[in-house]
Amino acid sequence: DQQVxxxxxxxxxxEGRISILNCDYTNSMFDYFLWYKKYPAEGPTFLISxxxxxxxxxxxxxxVFLNKSAKHLSLHIVPSQPGDSAVYFCAANYGGSQGNxxxxxxxxxxxxx
Amino acid sequence: KAGVTQTxxxxxxxxxxxxxxxxxxxxxxxxxxxxxxxPGQGLQFLFEYFSETQRNKGNFPGRFSGRQFSNSRSEMNxxxxxxxxxxxxxxxxxxxxxxxxxYTFGSGTRLTVV
Numbered sequence: 001d002q003q004v005x006x007x008x009x010x011x012x013x014x015e016g017r018i019s020i021l022n023c024d025y026t027n028s029m030f031d032y033f034l035w036y037k038k039y040p041a042e043g044p045t046f047l048i049s050x051x052x053x054x055x056x057x058x059x060x061x062x063x064v065f066l067n068k069s070a071k072h073l074s075l076h077i078v079p080s081q082p083g084d085s086a087v088y089f090c091a092a093n094y095g096g097s098q099g100n101x102x103x104x105x106x107x108x109x110x111x112x113x
Numbered sequence: 114k115a116g117v118t119q120t121x122x123x124x125x126x127x128x129x130x131x132x133x134x135x136x137x138x139x140x141x142x143x144x145x146x147x148x149x150x151x152p153g154q155g156l157q158f159l160f161e162y163f164s165e166t167q168r169n170k171g172n173f174p175g176r177f178s179g180r181q182f183s184n185s186r187s188e189m190n191x192x193x194x195x196x197x198x199x200x201x202x203x204x205x206x207x208x209x210x211x212x213x214x215x216y217t218f219g220s221g222t223r224l225t226v227v
Contacts, residue, residue, distance in 0.1 A: 036218075043117070043203050043218030044156070089156065100146070100169045101205075101216060105155035 003027045004092050006104035013111050019077040021107050023090030026071065030092040034101065035064060035075045037086045044089055048075070080111045115139065117206050117219035125225045131192040134222045138185050138206030144168075145187040146216065147179060150201040159202075162187055194226045 005024045013019045023033075031052040036044035050057040050064045050073070057064050063076045077084055087108045091101040118137040126132050138145050146169075147159040158171040162181035179189040185206075191198055201223050205216040 034216075041220070043205075043220045045218070046216065091156075100158045100161060100171070101148075101156075102158070103148075103156035 001026070002104075003030075004090055004102045004104040006088075006090055006107050008107050009105070010108040010110070013080045013109065015082055015111055015113050016079045019075075019080045019084065019109055019111065021075040021077075021088050021090075021109065023073045023075075023104055024071060025073075025092050027092070027094070027102075028071070029094045030102075032093045033064070033066060033073050034091045034093070035062075036089045036091060036103075037084075038089060038106070039086050047088075077109075080109075082111050082113050085109055085111045117204055117217050119202075119204050119219035119222050121222060122220065123223045123225075125227060126194050128194055128196060128226055130194050131190060132194060132224060133188055133190045134202055134204075134224070136187045136189075136204030136206075136219060138187070138204075139208075139217055142206035142208050142217075143185050144207045145181055145185065146205045146207075147187070147189050148203045148205065149173075150203060150221070151199075156203070159189065191224075196226050199224060199226045 003026050034049040035047040038044040048059045048062045048064050050066050055066050066073045087106040089106045090104040120135045144163045146161040148156050150156045161169040165181045176192045181187045201221045203221045205218045207216045
């Protein structure tokens with residue numbers, strides 16, 4: 001049973017436009033959510049996180065929105081750049097499972113010049 | 114500061130053999146977690162060590178084991194290798210257990226079982 005789901009395996013966006021990556025979760029005990037970016041042959045790189053007590057967190061071009069009632073979060077990248085092309089993973093965590101990140105299967109973002 | 118270092122980067126083993134992978138966390142990080150990445154299953158949690166103690170364990174068979182040393186370096190071992198163990202094994206370290214800016218990942222060890 002997948003607790004964290006990224007239903008879109010891929011997304012293609014034009015440079016300069018907004019990229020929206022979505023993530024759904026089933027476990028209401030999750031209290032922290034993270035987004036990672038991964039290039040081939042490299043480990044995931046942390047992008048941005050959000051606590052369950054918030055509904056929005058911004059860091060430069062990256063904004064994460066959390067809708068707890070819908071058990072849904074999204075990552076917005078504005079404006080998108082070709083260097084953003086990578087696989088994006090959504091991950092979740094709860095206090096009782098420190099160190100145990102539950103990952104979605106990833107969305108491959110392609111930003112076209 | 115140096116990142117998370119995993120050795121070796123690539124490994125080819127024969128079915129039935131055993132393998133040991135190594136992870137050196139960021140200096141000062143006491144938590145080390147291991148993950149397996151495969152195309153079909155994505156990133157799956159193996160186990161986490163904190164101050165030499167296994168704190169959490171994922172849903173993997175007993176052939177997968179690990180340990181952490183007093184300097185926070187960690188090793189994971191896979192015995193009786195199966196073809197399905199072919200994967201990218203990632204190590205992540207953190208200074209705290211939960212809810213903050215980061216688990217920092219290494220570049221991984223690509224294990225191929227033939």
